[in-house]
Amino acid sequence: MNNDESPVADPADAPREHTDRDNSRLYPRVTSFRFRRGSLTTGQKRNWETLWPVLGRDLKTGPDAADEPPLDAPDWFGRQAPLIIEVGSGTGISTAAMAEAEPDTDVVAVEVYQPGLAQLVGLVDRGGLTNVRMIRGDATVVLTELVAPNSLTGVRVFFPDPWPKTRHHKRRFLQSGTLELIADRLKPGGVLHIATDHADYALWIAELLATQHPDRPHVVPLTFDSPILLERPTTKFEGRAHTEGRDVNEFVYVKPLPREKPTAPTQEDPS
Secondary structure (H helix, E strand, O other): OOOOOOOOOOHHHOOOOOOHHHOOOOOOOOOOOOOOOOOOOHHHHHHHHHHHHHHEEEOOOHHHHHHOOOOOHHHHHOOOOOEEEEEOOOOOHHHHHHHHHOOOOEEEEEEOOHHHHHHHHHHHHHHOOOOEEEEEOOHHHHHHHHOOOOOEEEEEEEOOOOOOOHHHHHHOOOOHHHHHHHHHHEEEEEEEEEEEOOHHHHHHHHHHHHOOOOOOOOOEEOOOOOOOOOOOOOOHHHHHHHHOOOOOEEEEEEOOOOOOOOOOOOOOOOO
């Protein structure tokens, strides 16, 4: 930067415009994503125009937000099946591969980056996958307003933006409030699967998991067979992390099953 230029403000420091959605919400809003620009290829544009109306939906914003219909997965997929929400699907490589490996499970990928969603649309189309749908928008809003409590078999959060600067930690997707929100939306026995290659974020996540309130919706370490696939494909992004010497930390937690109420002892007939 030459001396005549003014410093460029970090967009993450800019105040966010508040909407009606931010008022009177049970779980605090976390703007955890970065707005990234990107153009679609000719093929992606064609797929987007023809397939997005079937495979995806855009989260409504502004005055139309109040009319956002809740997520009706059986209607959207045309069947009743275990449902997984993937937060931040990126380019969709893991999403498509894992969906293909578990065809009896439905997956809704939530992402804000249109080129990434367009790539996933292409993967779904070429792979003939019928169990993937997409929402373009803020995952916190999707979980808060579109997803019913106790309705999800799984939530996947793979390699979320670590927001490494201390002043940006409040923008990390995984916070105590969002962790409680995820737990509330999971069915008892539903799984939260997290992966990160950022060491500080891994410590942050471990601390959040260790300090959950036991009387609020929460998750505990998985100690039985998972109802969802846990094996992930190694993406180019993850391969680069290994090459650069960064370990990938994974967290697999589950919403506790309800405890059985003790049966009151029966009194014997004195006669």
